[in-house]
Amino acid sequence: xxxxxxxxxxxxxxxxxxxxxxxxxxxxxxxxxxxxxxxxxxxxxxxxxxxxxxxxxxxxxxxxxxxxxxxxxxxxxxxxxxxxxxxxxxxxxxxxxxxxxxxxxxxxxxxxxxxxxxxxxxxxxxxxxxxxxxxxxxxxxxxxxxxxxxxxxxxxxxxxxxxxxxxxxxxxxxxxxxxxxxxxxxxxxxxxxxxxxxxxxxxxxxxxxxxxxxxxxxxxxxxxxxxxxxxxxxxxxxxxxxxxxxxxxxxxxxxxxxxxxxxxxxxxxxxxxxxxxxxxxxxxxxxxxxxxxxxxxxxxxxxxxxxxxxxxxxxxxxxxxxxxxxxxxxxxxxxxxxxxxxxxxx
Numbered sequence: 001x002x003x004x005x006x007x008x009x010x011x012x013x014x015x016x017x018x019x020x021x022x023x024x025x026x027x028x029x030x031x032x033x034x035x036x037x038x039x040x041x042x043x044x045x046x047x048x049x050x051x052x053x054x055x056x057x058x059x060x061x062x063x064x065x066x067x068x069x070x071x072x073x074x075x076x077x078x079x080x081x082x083x084x085x086x087x088x089x090x091x092x093x094x095x096x097x098x099x100x101x102x103x104x105x106x107x108x109x110x111x112x113x114x115x116x117x118x119x120x121x122x123x124x125x126x127x128x129x130x131x132x133x134x135x136x137x138x139x140x141x142x143x144x145x146x147x148x149x150x151x152x153x154x155x156x157x158x159x160x161x162x163x164x165x166x167x168x169x170x171x172x173x174x175x176x177x178x179x180x181x182x183x184x185x186x187x188x189x190x191x192x193x194x195x196x197x198x199x200x201x202x203x204x205x206x207x208x209x210x211x212x213x214x215x216x217x218x219x220x221x222x223x224x225x226x227x228x229x230x231x232x233x234x235x236x237x238x239x240x241x242x243x244x245x246x247x248x249x250x251x252x253x254x255x256x257x258x259x260x261x262x263x264x265x266x267x268x269x270x271x272x273x274x275x276x277x278x279x280x281x282x283x284x285x286x287x288x289x290x291x292x293x294x295x296x297x298x299x300x301x302x303x304x305x306x307x308x309x310x311x312x313x314x315x316x317x318x319x320x321x322x323x324x325x326x327x328x329x330x331x332x333x334x335x336x337x338x339x340x341x342x343x344x345x346x
Contacts, residue, residue, distance in 0.1 A: 043210070107169055234295055
């Protein structure tokens with residue numbers, strides 16, 4: 001990866017939330033939602049971020065945009081360390097960094113029509129005057145860009161389907177010509193038949209406008225389709241990061257291998273022959289993560305060292321990072337067959 005072409009860099013990012021309780025609301029604990037995440041995204045690239053629900057994916061995206069103030073760590077955007085900027089300086093950079101939200105039903109104001117929803121960022125940022133011909137032309141252009149009829153400007157969100165609402169959200173995110181967009185599970189609330197349309201739209205827009213994406217999702221097959229590289233997250237930490245082909249064909253971390261085994265194969269015969277690696281138990285609470293490797297309580301390969309020492313997130317191959325004490329063994333021998341079968345039976 002060329003350092004000169006890096007648009008977004010995250011270095012040891014942490015975001016902790018206090019747990020309060022009692023009559024006086026005293027802090028009784030801490031949720032380590034994001035706990036030391038490091039990665040970089042090149043301009044024009046899509047980095048997929050995957051993991052189970054509650055692993056900290058969305059919090060990571062929001063912390064990068066400073067919608068959640070990071071507890072510690074650095075977030076660099078286009079050479080600027082966002083964590084050291086004042087609020088006014090961050091607001092000046094805000095048009096370049098936008099977000100597409102997960103729920104197209106909750107992210108659009110039901111009292112505003114489509115024209116106001118899409119055009120409001122232009123007015124708030126002083127780009128155009130509301131009601132001007134330039135403003136109207138721009139809103140119409142944005143609706144066309146995402147495949148909607150410009151005549152919809154006077155309609156309200158409840159008059160649209162889920163897929164159409166998400167297109168409105170995408171048009172709003174594009175209104176200020178951003179260079180970086182966090183896509184926070186933008187297809188999870190949509191019908192399967194609509195998901196591919198939205199993903200293809202995002203890819204087309206990326207080619208047309210040179211956009212850079214952080215694509216957050218738990219659907220591995222869709223992430224593989226849209227991403228150039230994929231990062232795997234578990235309980236607030238990164239487990240593995242690699243190119244999309246290498247991550248699927250030769251994963252080094254047992255958790256990544258288990259996620260891969262859950263992706264259905266579109267060939268019934270191969271699907272029947274394939275062995276599934278099903279993890280036992282549930283993820284621990286981020287309020288009380290286990291010591292050492294946070295995955296060791298569910299890992300079939302865990303050794304004593306995994307229970308006491310946090311694995312380093314290191315580069316095992318060019319561009320392939322993993323946090324596992326047994327990465328060499330896991331990468332060469334994979335999960336032993338007897339372990340897979342035992343996991344299925346359990």
